[in-house]
Amino acid sequence: MPIRPLPIFSTDQALFDGLSRRDERAYSFLYAESYPSFRYWVLTNSGSEMDAEDAFQKGLISFLLNIETGHYQLQAGTRITTVVFEYCKRVWLTELKSARLQKRAVMPDTIDSIDTADVARDLERMELVNAVRQSLGQLKDECRKLIEWFYVDDLSLREIAERLGMKESSVKSKRYACTEKLKSFYQQTATNLGL
Numbered sequence: 001m002p003i004r005p006l007p008i009f010s011t012d013q014a015l016f017d018g019l020s021r022r023d024e025r026a027y028s029f030l031y032a033e034s035y036p037s038f039r040y041w042v043l044t045n046s047g048s049e050m051d052a053e054d055a056f057q058k059g060l061i062s063f064l065l066n067i068e069t070g071h072y073q074l075q076a077g078t079r080i081t082t083v084v085f086e087y088c089k090r091v092w093l094t095e096l097k098s099a100r101l102q103k104r105a106v107m108p109d110t111i112d113s114i115d116t117a118d119v120a121r122d123l124e125r126m127e128l129v130n131a132v133r134q135s136l137g138q139l140k141d142e143c144r145k146l147i148e149w150f151y152v153d154d155l156s157l158r159e160i161a162e163r164l165g166m167k168e169s170s171v172k173s174k175r176y177a178c179t180e181k182l183k184s185f186y187q188q189t190a191t192n193l194g195l
Contacts, residue, residue, distance in 0.1 A: 008029075009026065009029055012074060012078065012079060012080045013074060015029065015030065015080050016067070016074040016080060019064065019067055019080075020067055020068075027064075030060070030080065030081070030084060031060070033081050034056075034060075034081045034084045034085060034088075035052075035056055037081075037085065038052060038055075038056050038059075038084075038085055038088050038089070039052040039053075039056070041085075041089070042055060042056075042092055045092070045096070046096060047092060047096075051092070051095070052092075055088050055091045055092040055095060056088045058088070058091045059084065059087035059088030059089070059090065059091040059092075060084060060087070060088065062087050062091070063083065063084050063087045127193060128190075130193075131186060131189045131190050131193055132186060134185075134189045135182055135185035135186040135188075135189050136148075136182065138185045138189075139178065139181060139182060139185065142164070142174075143174075143177075143178035143181060143182075144178075146160060146164070146171070146174060146175055146178050147175070147178055147179065147182060149163070150175055157171050157172055157175070160175075
């Protein structure tokens with residue numbers, strides 16, 4: 001089957017209209033007109049053939065999406081191939097910057113030894129936190145909420161009283177009782193865990 005020659009879009013307006021209609025011939029024409037010069041530019045600017053293809057595809061997709069969404073409107077005297085080249089060029093320059101930053105963040109050949117005292121302290125803290133969590137889990141729901149609201153969320157006794165539908169003085173007494181239960185559960189849990 002013979003290959004049909006690409007249609008020649010005589011004006012940028014005709015090409016823009018074809019791209020707006022998602023005409024495959026317009027896509028093919030734009031690719032054929034734009035890619036060779038962009039490929040050459042990438043190859044002369046620290047890139048490979050694959051880099052050129054990737055950056056071109058990303059830039060072209062970005063350009064076409066801007067046409068579809070109306071973010072790009074053709075201005076009189078503007079060459080679409082030049083605009084596409086700039087979109088693709090921006091993609092490639094961004095990728096080059098990113099690659100340079102990654103090269104700066106190289107892992108050292110040796111890693112300083114880890115301070116075992118720090119690790120031991122961290123493990124001890126984790127065990128204490130787990131013991132507190134287990135102890136909180138043993139409390140009734142209302143007690144657990146009251147303690148979390150007061151100590152974690154930093155709510156006032158008045159705010160907690162409103163949430164629980166109680167008097168402020170009753171919440172104060174309940175908070176004391178719940179805190180004592182939590183201490184008791186914590187001591188049991190810590191003893192069981194050998195803390």
